[in-house]
Amino acid sequence: MPTDSTPGVLITGAGPSGLALALTLLKNGIPVRIIDKQHDFPLEQRGSVLQPRTLEVFHYLGVLPDIHAVNRPLLPERQYKLPGGVEPFKTSHLLDPVDPTPDVPYPNPIILGQGYTQAILRSHLEKYGCVVETDTELGEFKQTSEDIVATLVKRQDGKEVAETAHFRWLVGADGGRSNVRKQLGLSFEGQALKEHTIIGELDLEGLDADHWHRWNDWQNPTIVTVILRPTEVKGQFFFITGGHVDYSELLADHEKLLKAIRDFIQRDDLIFGNIKYATEYRANARVVDKFGVGRVFVAGDAAHVHSPQGGQGLNTSVQDALNLGWKLALVEKGLAAPALLSTYSEERLPVVKRMIQETLGIYKVIMDSALNGADVNKARGAHLKQLGINYRWGSIVIDERQPVDKQQVVETLDVYGRGGGDTLRAGDRAPDAPGLVDVNQGGGPARLFDVFKPTDHTVLIFCSDASTTRPVLEALQGLPPKAVRSAVVYPQSASRSPPVAYADLVLHDGEGHAYKAYGCPTDSSTVVIVRPDGVVGGLVFGEDGVKKYFKSIFSSA
Known part of the structure; x- marks a missing residue:
């Protein structure tokens, strides 16, 4: 059993959900141990859209000033005519920017590479004496009514060193291939999407850093789209590309990948440098049947994966963390009964299911645009800022002013606040x-x-x-x-x-x-x-x- 000096909570995975959960618990005086199988944490982009509700959560956690010191605004997107690739034919915002109001001080999404967001969160953990244990992953675990016995495996000097440790709680924030989810036996129903791209970062000169840049040709026999987005680093762009190509060949040879991008966008005026990294991305839309069993929970991508369209992923993961974090803190302090933790799944599961439907809707519009030129931006609404997400139906929520009929089927309720x-x-x-x-x-x-x-x-x-x-x-x-x-x-x-x-x-x-x-x-x-x-x-x-x-x-x- 954990002692008073031993962390009672083990978090596997130091992505956004794991780090936000660790920080929430530490602020509540709950010691944690957080591990990750990676050796280091590159400053990569990926989940780069931070929605207004996430900015509010980061304000509560005390990290927002550091975020605002380095983030970029959500820039307008410029689309170019092909052939030629130089003349823009459309410039538009993914979401029209709005002014702050007294009740919504952060009304617009911002952009910050996920690697930078995670680095900021890690720096705040360190203020509490908590450091992510790298090169460490969870082996097997067993839970009883009293505790969890976990085997931790650390790679050290080319060898694997195993440790057996006791915890009161385990949270799997270990990604879409979650070991914790699999050992718990949670279902992960859903579908594989046709969304298949190569993403990465490259050095580039000659393209302005005030827009996202897009070239589309859905009828092209090879590459059909290229998106270039400026990052926090001057002269460095995040790219997305895909089409009817041999993905393995392009990933194995960055020169071929650069040539494919250059040939498609037809921009001889641009100077391409090195590709920093490139990786294949295949989208899935899946969600667990519940967010935990007994003393073990899942959060973030371990609980749900989906199309990146709409920029909901990291944001949903952070909200998972805060919802679980404050409840787990009260239980660990002995102030609340463990039954309170059942409301984590009760509240988050309907929201996540709705989020997946929203992202699938945007994905469908994007696919339709390949056939009939549908306006992709019309699929994106203000509800994606996540300010309307609610738990009105929840068993621990009480409203005497405008009561909700809690006998309603939750799926019929406006859990995402789409209706305003x-x-x-x-x-x-x-x-x-x-x-x-x-x-x-x-x-x-x-x-x-x-x-x-x-x-x-x-x-x-x-x-x-x-x-x-x-x-x-x-x-x-x-x-x-x-x-x-x-x-x-x-x-x-x-x-x-x-x-x-x-x-x-x-x-x-x-x-x-x-x-x-x-x-x-x-x-x-x-x-x-x-x-x-x-x-x-x-x-x-x-x-x-x-x-x-x-x-x-x-x-x-």
């Missing part, structure tokens, strides 16, 4: 609100996103009369300390904003954004409970609703 809607409901993403003034300190957090943390629940009490807060604040006193924070929020119109005993924060909604975003009237009290993953867990009207919500979370409530 202006009314905030429990299970939705908690919006931001700037212009706050800390009544007690005279300064303090300027916006709600600086109040929310991945380490605790935040109970927002919207009211104009301080006396109405007492029953709710008293109900919170019996909950585990440092697991719940309270914030009384006075409306902009309040003539007085007196301090409130037992409240952790007392805020004045100086610009009125909080009351507007949360749909709260100023003449009555509304309580909004925000979970550690930035999701509204409860939307209630008093202490009874607060008690009911936390009874489903904390084992001692």
